[in-house]
Amino acid sequence: MSNLTLKDLYTKFRDPATIKALAKEIHKLADKLDEPMRVMEICGGHTHTIMKYGIKQLMPENIEFIHGPGCPVCVMPKERIDHAITLAKQPGVILTTLGDMIRVPGSKSSLAKTRADGYDIRPLHSTFDVLNIAKKNPDKKVIFFAIGFETTTPMTAALMKRAFNEGIKNIYYHINHVLTPPPMRAIMDSGEARINAFIAPSHVSVIIGAKSYQFLVDEYNTPVVVAGFEPVDVMESILMLVKQKLQNYPRVENQYKRAATWDGNVLAQQMTEEFMEIRDTFRWRGLGDIPKSALKLKDKYAQFDAEKIYANVLPNEHIDDHKLCICGKILKGLAKPTDCKVFGTACTPSSPLGSCMVSDEGACNAYYRYAR
């Protein structure tokens, strides 16, 4: 008989008394820091938690949050969104993709507008649903426009595996899966954001393991804590980072032991490696080209690779963001959403100019909802 209830897994990690107690500890110890702590939370989910629960306001003056690039929708360059729109318009195609992607503006349109024009575009809650759509529509080409960081990548691989095992031949893949460590390295190498502590993502880490951030300690002497998603998790992780600073002993610690391990989900890693390999380079919105920062299908699956099959119709010119949008700077930790001229005026969640406002995980969206 277990002592843990499902409700505990929610309420205990959002408990106001615990948040308050942790805030007190942080204030006590942060007094002793000899330099301000500029902590980057990479993951958009953490940004959301920090804004929603007012964690920013609970911090002493010498602890500042820098919001990172961990929002897969925000970092997707417009030309890739144009790919999705182009694919949806091909004869006999059903285009499927996960939720948020539907509203993101490409160069001229969005998937939502394209869908309103009568094309068959289906937003999914579950990657697994692609199988059912393909089975129900055997005469159609079902294209899965795959987005997301390492959290979401293994599900695409698992879908492929099942499709092959069940002999389903009408699913094609357009892979836009991106990796977490390369942009962290890029941000550290640019030296612009002056980050001296990291809160590492919860669920990316469940897949890739806490070991994936050791390079930040070895090469940049920067403390890292893998943190859970809830406000108590984030508070405890901040406390752990402050303690590392005071001990002057940077290392990778895991606050999210209930779900993340040092090695990660090895089966998920293997499944991903079975179908995908690293791209030479990928252009990130706001960050530019980052070498070896994304995945593609292996050549042996070329007959299912929508990027290859439709290569002659897919546009490939680079498209820049709206002139007034500073999303790129925000993703690099060089600006806050409130520094933007159009924040909350010309750019809102219902009519976003830039990608940081579109997604729930975008920093601008979180500021708009919780901090105006």
Place this chain on the structure above:
Amino acid sequence: MCLAIPSKVLKVDENNMAEVDTLGVKRTVSLDLIQEEVKPGDYVLIHVGYAMSKIDEKFALESIEVYKQLAEAAAMEEDAISPEKLVNEDGPLLYKPKAEDE
């Protein structure tokens, strides 16, 4: 996008699918990404239709115990941070299950 939700396993079938409960919402998810055995009563993290890991009860309970002691110790002290700080625009930071937790 990377939000994964704690859920409780109710049933596991021969097709490697599990019926899970997420605070009252029932759904069916795939276990294709889980290496170890999953049985009814286990807690798992759910993401886009798949269980992505089991939740380690021992570690969860350990954390909860630490927080309990921390909160009790803080309550004993007098110089608490003012309660206003624990309120944002949505009101007090109390847990209310909402649709957006899905």
